[in-house]
Amino acid sequence: DAGVTQSPTHLIKTRGQQVTLRCSPKSGHDTVSWYQQALGQGPQFIFQYYEEEERQRGNFPDRFSGHQFPNYSSELNVNALLLGDSALYLCASSPGASNYGYTFGSGTRLTVV
Amino acid sequence: QKEVEQDPGPLSVPEGAIVSLNCTYSNSAFQYFMWYRQYSRKGPELLMYTYSSGNKEDGRFTAQVDKSSKYISLFIRDSQPSDSATYLCAMTRGSGAGSYQLTFGKGTKLSVIP
Numbered sequence: 001d002a003g004v005t006q007s008p009t010h011l012i013k014t015r016g017q018q019v020t021l022r023c024s025p026k027s028g029h030d031t032v033s034w035y036q037q038a039l040g041q042g043p044q045f046i047f048q049y050y051e052e053e054e055r056q057r058g059n060f061p062d063r064f065s066g067h068q069f070p071n072y073s074s075e076l077n078v079n080a081l082l083l084g085d086s087a088l089y090l091c092a093s094s095p096g097a098s099n100y101g102y103t104f105g106s107g108t109r110l111t112v113v
Numbered sequence: 114q115k116e117v118e119q120d121p122g123p124l125s126v127p128e129g130a131i132v133s134l135n136c137t138y139s140n141s142a143f144q145y146f147m148w149y150r151q152y153s154r155k156g157p158e159l160l161m162y163t164y165s166s167g168n169k170e171d172g173r174f175t176a177q178v179d180k181s182s183k184y185i186s187l188f189i190r191d192s193q194p195s196d197s198a199t200y201l202c203a204m205t206r207g208s209g210a211g212s213y214q215l216t217f218g219k220g221t222k223l224s225v226i227p
Contacts, residue, residue, distance in 0.1 A: 004156070033213070040121065042201050042217030043157065056213045090156050092215075100145045100205070102215065104156030 002027060004105035006091050012111045013081050021076045021108045025093030031055075032074040033102065034066060035090040043090055049074055050096075078110075086112045116140050119202055119218025128227050132189040136202035136218045139183065143216070144207030146178050148187045151199045151220065160200075161187065164207075192225045199223070 005024040013019050025032050031050045035043035045058035049068035063079045072093075078085055088109050092102040119136045126132055134148075145164055149157035161176040163169045163185075169176045175188040185204075189196055199220040206212040 031213075033215075035215075040219070042117075042119070042203075042219050043215070045214035045216070048213050056211070058214060092156075100147055100159075100162040102159065104149075104158070106154070106156045 004093050004103050006105035006108050010109045017081050018079045023074045023091030025072050026103045029093035029095050030072050031094045033092045034076045037088040081112045083112050116216050117218045121219045123222040125224045130192050132192050134200050134221050135186045142206045143204040145205045146185050147203040149201040194225045194227050197224045
């Protein structure tokens with residue numbers, strides 16, 4: 001049973017560039033959330049997608065945007081990259097309205113230079 | 114004041130010891146409480162979840178929630194070197210605005226020495 005799959009695993013970008021990260025949810029899950037985890041910190045909620053709509057958003061600027069496709073996979077886009085965007089980006093999937101049944105992927109390590 | 118406070122450690126214990134990890138929180142709206150384990154270069158893995166106050170046991174792991182004190186704990190009995198990881202507490206509201214986002218602590222790095 002494949003869990004949550006994220007690609008790429010590592011990425012190096014230059015300040016000002018744009019990046020797209022991808023996530024395939026666990027089989028049977030229809031909801032995808034994105035989190036940013038800076039070094040030595042806990043993950044911080046970016047947003048959640050359900051039924052191809054952004055259902056909830058955390059305290060992140062509009063440079064962070066996302067999309068969910070009909071097959072429930074999702075993309076996270078970050079524009080105008082800053083050095084402070086360097087972090088591990090985690091995707092978590094869950095079934096429907098679950099408050100706790102989140103399965104996380106291994107993340108994409110983004111380095112902005 | 115952050116919504117969830119967790120001592121980042123590091124915490125180092127001998128194999129076989131009982132480990133106590135804990136978090137405090139400030140938002141009384143939190144209803145679901147979780148503990149995640151994160152190995153290096155991996156995503157968090159759900160260990161335990163508890164709804165509202167009370168205790169829950171699963172093998173060597175026991176989770177406790179005291180909503181009156183806004184304090185949650187995870188106990189690990191007979192700790193093993195394979196338990197060496199970062200432990201993250203997380204919580205979420207039961208319903209309404211913000212109910213779908215997990216709010217995490219900073220994580221406590223645990224090392225179990227053989």
